[in-house]
Amino acid sequence: MPNKIENNTLIEETDAQQSNYEYNFFNTPWDDRTQRSKTCIIGLLCAIFVVTMAIVINNLVIFYKGFQTHSLIHDREIHCNVMRVDKYKYAARIHSIKSQELICVGAMVGASSVLANAVCLKSGPIRIYLGSLTSHRCKKGFGVNVIEPIPHDGVVTKKLVLLTTHDKMVYCGSLVRLGSSSFKRLAFIIGRPFRGGRTLSFQSATLARFDNMTSYNKGQSLERLINQNFICVKHLSKCEVRAGDLLIQRGRLIGIASTTPQKGSELACFANLSIIHDDLRELNIDVDFDTV
Structure with a gap:
């Protein structure tokens, strides 16, 4: 009899549990x-x-x-050949202090001076690097203490800049001579690569005569424009020319890229440096200047 009562009690508890079970939004059949x-x-x-x-x-x-x-x-x-940054030690790398990115290249023309396109300053404060990436003397770079503008109608900004530091850069770089152009010789371009900052781009180019560019800048005296302010090159590879890139011929610096050419263009123009020799002399920069 007690056993039967216990069974009835168990059944009643089970029925009570089942009657107390509540369905919600997720488990309702x-x-x-x-x-x-x-x-x-x-x-x-x-x-x-x-x-x-x-x-x-x-x-x-x-x-x-x-x-x-x-x-x-x-x-x-x-299509863009690259080289070590210290292969041509006069090629200066200009980095943004804010982003640490390589924004431009310049050329070491004095013991403490680098010549560059004024567009290199548009990204704010800069720092100059020369030579080896690992040398303890060079890897920290050089701060710019003086910026001297040099008027030049061959660049969009209408000026180049001479960047001078109080430190001696000759331990990391070497001076490049300035020269005048010759249509008889091949030239090459040293520039900022498409990406990265541990190499520089390198490509050959042929100087273009003004009579082959009658559509370049209509309404002006092309012969005077090209010969005095610009040095233009053709037969470029697919390696992009950037504003500030260096144009070298016979081991001499003859031009600095005026601006980035339009996409797909096979022609790029550089500021002719043969017309600023006196300006550099007035700034007490003892540059070596050779003529062809």
């Missing part, structure tokens, strides 16, 4: 749901599906764009 509840669940599932597909598609688009960008960079680098 489908057949017991109202039409509104079913609509909400279908809408929730559709929203989850749409969000998931949007994330997947967005990731695919980002990946595809990144792949295209990588392919473009790779394509440009195939």
